[in-house]
Amino acid sequence: MxxxxxxxxxxxxxxxxxxxxxxxxxxxxxxxxxxxxxxxxxxxxxxxxFTDFDTFLAELVLDRAARFETQAVALRGRAGDGTVVDNLAAALTDLFGPVALGIVGLVISRDGLRARLRQTWPTGIPVLTDATATLASYLDLERQQGRLAANADVHALAPALVGAGHLLFAGQPDPPPTRGDVHALVAAVIVGHTR
Missing domain, CATH: 1.10.10.60 (Homeodomain-like)
Structure with a gap:
């Protein structure tokens, strides 16, 4: 070199x-x-x-997770526009791109990295935890606007969407799921909660 x-x-x-x-x-x-x-x-x-490679990886994960905040702001900005299903399907498609899937796989596969992340990220997996909070925030905005049922449990729907979305995208990386696949998944999870 x-x-x-x-x-x-x-x-x-x-x-x-x-x-x-x-x-x-x-x-x-x-x-x-x-x-x-x-x-x-x-x-x-x-x-x-970086003190060691796990420190480098932890900072990489946190850096990449922070980049998803732009997507979170955009999703919250769509509250009240389009349909809830379309907005959520687009958000999941944006979220579960190759980088996010790679980061999640990295965190899951490395014990030392998870231990290092626990120092600043006490629970969950970066990217997935952020995505869950983002979707819950968006769903709450839609509930406030009356486009989601008043009794919809956004803190149950959000992790259900993220978990199902992760399984869909991680299980089919090439070619990625179609728009129709994602739309059907979202519709199935939130059925009965939209108005």
Missing amino acids: PTGVALRDVRAQLFDAAERVLLRAGPNGLTSRAVTMEAACAKGVLHRH
């Missing part, structure tokens, strides 16, 4: 490289060597910026 070359925004370059490796090789292929080779830098660069 070349030395003496200044890297701009090292963390972002390493995170982007890790994401590419994760998408290409899966959680088991994500090693410090694979990341630094993908980033075209010396292995020591990663260890200068």
